[in-house]
Amino acid sequence: MTPHSQIYAGAFADPVFAAQSVFRSLMDSFARPGSLGRLPASALPPSPLGNASGAVALTLCDHDTPVWLSPALTKSAVPQWIAFHTGAGIAEAKDEARFAFVEKGAAVPGFDQFALGTQEYPDRSTTLVVEVEALTGGAPLVARGPGIKTETVVAPIGLPDVFLDFWAANRAIFPHGIDLILTAEDAVLCLPRTAKLERE
Incomplete structure (x- = not known):
């Protein structure tokens, strides 16, 4: 597939139904922080954007939502793919x-x-979507907060060493702060800014 054709391919086969089902999965995952959500529809965005991250982009982005991309994504066909399928600007x-x-x-x-x-307007913040190697099997972190009955353990692989420092500073400025979506393969793990994370 040529870079030019990559821009037009890889979106949802049934855009309306797929976006609705992915949106429900994301909302369920945010309502239960730390739980793994399987996305019911797949996307095939240009490399190096992962499939689950592509599905999130197709579902949440539109012409009113400016999107920032990492340097490698910016240099790929991803900006044009997102713009063509969602209308979002970079x-x-x-x-x-x-x-x-x-x-x-x-x-x-x-x-x-x-x-x-x-x-x-604390909701006028960035939602950060980060693809990791895996959502399980890493160093365990204990999550507590709204939507978590007592506590739950999350263990993604591929977070930066300074992640807990980033997260503690983010939570300290509540109600300001970012919300985080971790993706891997066809799954997501959502962490709203209300979640408290500590090493197990």
Whole structure:
């Protein structure tokens, strides 16, 4: 497949039904932080954007949601793919983005570089979508907070060493802060800014 043809292929086969079903899965995962959600519809975006991250983009992005992409994604066919299928424009500055995407293995920017919302509109923040190697099998982290009965353990593989520092600083400025979607293969793990994370 040529780079040009990659732009037009790889979207949902049934866009309306697929986007609705993926949206429900994402909302369920945010309502139960730390739980693994399987996405019921798949996307095949251009490399290096992962399939689950592509499905999230197709579902959540539109012409009103500027998107920031990591340097490798920016240099690929991904910006044109997102623009063609969702209408979303690319934000040059991180703090202008409603959604930000980082591919597997790439450096994750500090969360405070993104839009953190305002006192009046804390929801006007960036949702960060990060693909990791796997959502299970890593160093265990204990999650507590709204939507979690007592506590739950999450163990993604591929988070940066400074992730807990990033997350603690993010949670400290609540109600401001980013929300995080981790993706791997066809699954997601959602962490709203209300979740508290500690090493097990």
